[in-house]
Amino acid sequence: MCGFIGMVDSGLVAARISTGLQTLQHRGQDSCGLFTFDGARFPGHRGLGLVRDVFDEDVVGSLPGGFGIGHVRYPTIGRGVVADAQPFFERRPGVLMAHNGNLTNYERLRERLMERSIHLLSSCDVEPMLCVFAEELMQRRRRNHTSHDVVAALRATYAVVEGAYSAVMVLEVDGEPTMVAFRDPRGIRPGVWGRRGDGFMVASESVALDALGFQQMGDLEPGKAIFFRPGQEPVVHDVETARPSPCVFESIYFSRPDSVEMGETVYERRLELGRRLARRWQRKGYDIDRVIPVPDTSRPAATAFAEEVRKPCREGFIKNRYSGRTFIMGDQESRESALRLKLNLIRSEFDGQRVLVIDDSIVRGTTVRRLLDLIWAQGPKSVHLAIHAPPVLNPCFYGIDMSTEEELAARRYLADGHRGSLSDEELAELEELWAKDLGVDSLTFLSVADLDGVFPKNRCAACFDGDYPLAIPEGQRASIRQDRTCGRLQPVAG
Numbered sequence: 001m002c003g004f005i006g007m008v009d010s011g012l013v014a015a016r017i018s019t020g021l022q023t024l025q026h027r028g029q030d031s032c033g034l035f036t037f038d039g040a041r042f043p044g045h046r047g048l049g050l051v052r053d054v055f056d057e058d059v060v061g062s063l064p065g066g067f068g069i070g071h072v073r074y075p076t077i078g079r080g081v082v083a084d085a086q087p088f089f090e091r092r093p094g095v096l097m098a099h100n101g102n103l104t105n106y107e108r109l110r111e112r113l114m115e116r117s118i119h120l121l122s123s124c125d126v127e128p129m130l131c132v133f134a135e136e137l138m139q140r141r142r143r144n145h146t147s148h149d150v151v152a153a154l155r156a157t158y159a160v161v162e163g164a165y166s167a168v169m170v171l172e173v174d175g176e177p178t179m180v181a182f183r184d185p186r187g188i189r190p191g192v193w194g195r196r197g198d199g200f201m202v203a204s205e206s207v208a209l210d211a212l213g214f215q216q217m218g219d220l221e222p223g224k225a226i227f228f229r230p231g232q233e234p235v236v237h238d239v240e241t242a243r244p245s246p247c248v249f250e251s252i253y254f255s256r257p258d259s260v261e262m263g264e265t266v267y268e269r270r271l272e273l274g275r276r277l278a279r280r281w282q283r284k285g286y287d288i289d290r291v292i293p294v295p296d297t298s299r300p301a302a303t304a305f306a307e308e309v310r311k312p313c314r315e316g317f318i319k320n321r322y323s324g325r326t327f328i329m330g331d332q333e334s335r336e337s338a339l340r341l342k343l344n345l346i347r348s349e350f351d352g353q354r355v356l357v358i359d360d361s362i363v364r365g366t367t368v369r370r371l372l373d374l375i376w377a378q379g380p381k382s383v384h385l386a387i388h389a390p391p392v393l394n395p396c397f398y399g400i401d402m403s404t405e406e407e408l409a410a411r412r413y414l415a416d417g418h419r420g421s422l423s424d425e426e427l428a429e430l431e432e433l434w435a436k437d438l439g440v441d442s443l444t445f446l447s448v449a450d451l452d453g454v455f456p457k458n459r460c461a462a463c464f465d466g467d468y469p470l471a472i473p474e475g476q477r478a479s480i481r482q483d484r485t486c487g488r489l490q491p492v493a494g
């Protein structure tokens with residue numbers, strides 16, 4: 001998972017992009033990059049680590065121009081190299097590109113490029129997309145590219161690039177520097193755009209627009225490309241459309257609560273998930289003394305849950321805000337040690353109490369076991385666990401690093417091969433078996449049907465219901481599975 005920003009303005013943009021990237025830091029802490037275009041050159045800087053450590057006044061001051069792209073990247077095993085940091089630059093015809101997403105046919109793209117003697121310099125999957133686009137553009141015309149050429153090259157790129165991507169590029173079009181933002185036909189990964197005076201900005205999440213005083217104008221539309229130039233009205237071109245399928249997991253777990261996606265705040269969505277979870281839990285007939293969120297993601301859901309069941313919502317965990325998010329760390333060992341670093345408990349909130357702890361999701365199940373060990377050590381009378389998402393039954397192939405099928409904890413409590421939505425009976429059985437295994441008094445998930453009304457009908461919830469909006473052939477699945485198992489030799493998703 002990654003985050004990007006693109007900006008065009010009549011003044012310099014590097015300092016503002018670097019500030020905006022800090023609002024997207026939760027989307028990736030491994031590396032970051034920022035390149036600009038001043039009409040002649042494409043200077044840039046990429047580095048490992050957090051935005052505040054990589055970009056100082058001198059670096060930002062060395063990046064002139066009113067066009068720029070910034071990017072933050074999430075960590076994966078063995079990929080702590082600057083070569084994989086975005087944005088990427090292609091000399092011919094002179095184009096910068098960054099994306100958030102995951103290309104599922106990376107190997108085929110790499111082979112296709114090799115057949116044309118084009119060698120990749122990184123393991124980042126935006127690089128083959130950029131190479132394909134640049135090649136297609138150069139085939140149409142060697143210089144003085146028009147908007148028509150760019151749209152035609154994008155169509156040809158969409159035809160060979162498979163997966164989920166929200167992307168931005170900067171290049172010269174119709175004789176003018178231009179920023180072009182585009183999103184895959186299904187709009188699986190998020191993207192928004194906004195304006196301020198003569199300037200325009202695109203970003204993975206709206207919080208970046210807020211921080212820089214840009215007014216959000218809407219989402220980047222799936223399958224469309226928008227051309228931006230300062231002081232001119234943006235121009236939208238159709239590239240290729242399909243049934244929109246935005247990722248629900250963004251709102252459940254990944255995005256900041258103050259972000260607005262598809263016209264709604266992530267916060268509102270999490271409140272509603274909490275209410276629905278409370279109603280589901282109430283049917284079980286237990287009583288509790290307090291609701292405690294696992295910080296930070298589950299706070300809104302816990303607040304709404306507590307209101308619904310008329311019990312206090314209390315802070316029981318104190319988070320060390322300087323440690324990384326465990327979900328997006330690489331291997332098992334680093335995940336566990338990150339958790340030990342990350343949370344401490346307030347004993348008085350648990351000791352002798354009947355507590356209901358709310359978390360956002362259970363993926364591998366290791367984090368929740370460690371959490372429960374910590375909770376039981378505080379002497380609670382009973383512990384209930386409630387999750388504001390359905391059980392994760394399937395891996396994600398579209399840019400969320402969600403382990404392999406075999407590692408998914410929920411699968412241990414289901415018959416082999418069960419990938420679709422669970423019936424109410426199946427969900428109840430899974431909850432009972434899993435609660436017993438975890439040693440909690442009850443375990444409650446949302447059902448897939450609970451997502452209706454919170455998210456649009458057209459959505460990707462494949463990790464919960466197995467309905468992948470973009471078919472992944474078994475060969476590609478096997479190759480991704482093997483790559484993940486072998487220490488992630490697969491391309492690094494943006």
Ligand code: SF4
Nearest residue numbers: 247249396460461463
């Ligand atoms: S499979 Fe899950 S995490 Fe992946 S894009 Fe779909 S909803 Fe999001």
